[in-house]
Amino acid sequence: MRRALLLAGLSLAAGTLTAQTLAPAGVLTVGSTRVRSQSGQFSGAVVGGDGTLSFGRLELAFRYVQGKVDSVGATAASAGHDLVEGSVLLGARPLSWLTIATGPHARSYTLTSGTQRWVFWELRARASGAFIGSAARGYVELWRALSADVNVPESFDHAQGGEAGMIIRFARAPLQARVAYRMDHTVLKSALGGTRLETVDGLMVGFGLDWH
């Protein structure tokens, strides 16, 4: 009985897979990032790209940005701090408007005290839908860290974030434009009982190819 069910499931999955094709999308993004923590506030511009590779209801998403952030109010002569961030997420779409994804999300930025490296294992949920005809889709994404690896003295407590934006797809060409706002919020606990808050937010503007 169990073997029969397994065979039936495999044949169903095979039928679904053969009916699907790969749908890649890639976007070049620029944006501004602001980092606020108890050690200071930094802001700057970042540039990078993100993309997705869809296959039926499965989706592989990746993102990479880098840039320099400076202390707010610093003079132009002061040297910036490097910021690098990336993620790889494997997701599935149980519903046409809902995507559930999980994967690592890493961030690194250099401060005067040294280079901080943050690695989160996240669970993300994204809801999306067209709201201006079929050309403009809006989306709202929330995530929460399942675990984290942070090279700071404080211990990790929890982290979560969100992103909301709009994607415009052009009817006559496989092109898309994107504008979004995102925010990540991390809470760390010090051994002395204190709490350290790290908030990273920013504006992202992208333009790229989309074969959906």
Place this chain on the structure above:
Amino acid sequence: MSRGLLVVALLQAAGFRPAAAQATSGSFAQGIRAYQNLDFGRAAATLRRDLAKLTAAGAPASERVEGLVYLGAADLFRGRRDSAVAVFKRLVQLDPRYAPDHLVFPPEVTSVFDSVRALTKTVAIVVPPDTQVAPGAGNFSALVLASSFQTVDVTLRYEDGAPFRSLYAGPIGDSLHVLWDGLDAAGQLPPVSRIVLRVASRAPTGEISTILQVPLDLRIQRPDTADWPAPLPGSALLPERAGGRSAVRALLGGIALSGAVVAIPSVVGGSGGPSGSRVAVAGTIGFAGVLGYLLHRPGRPLPANIRVNQTRREAWQQQVADVTAENVRRRAAVRLAVHAGTPSSIQPRAP
């Protein structure tokens, strides 16, 4: 004994029995045998009796002509010329093309017969029993055979005798083909199912001597026309004017999404504070929502749908045009079936 009788006797003395070649069998065998034995009185009585039986039985003319020619010859040799002329006249009326065999009957008989035939103005009509006529194009053909040169009126008439269409009026020598295109005098299909083909023979004085007519049963065969294509249902056409739904969705979606952008800090628990980026994104999305509302405003023409509907309407109109052309073709394919009945004479005369 007249010269004719002498010829008959000589022929029979020589053992010549040409009459047997013309016909000695059948209904008139006894009368013909009496004729050959020169017993003309008995021959005439026997032949007259047999002819009366056949006439009463409605036998066709082809079965009676043999008896009539022997009866006329017998009457002639009996010295009853008037009776012989009447018999020969009857024979000509039954079969205008009949000619007695010159090897059987002496010149006295054939010359009298020929003179009677020349004076008797009558015709025979030969028509195919069933004919398919394409009205206006194909022709119904009838062959008129004349006993002698005469003037005839060939007409089609209603059953009550009213004229339907005139086909020919004029002289006829030996035979005449008359044609009918299946239409009435007004060029229309016959409004009745039965007409008669009438041939009136005129005497040299101009009076109608005999009238022969053939009933024609008419049946108009019209092929069924094709059905019109069903009218386009409303569900087959796309809306050509935008409804208010997409406009409202754009406006509400923009507002909701802008609100989500603004609400992210409070949802994720981060330190809110003023953020130009957040306001810029929320404003951009809100502006897009308003723009979407304007672009999808209710009542706005939808060119893509209009083009699709136009294509569908043109396809439907093409179907209508095709069916119309097909029906025109089918209507032109009307046929007139003509079934000819038995010819009859209006003034039959018994011998």
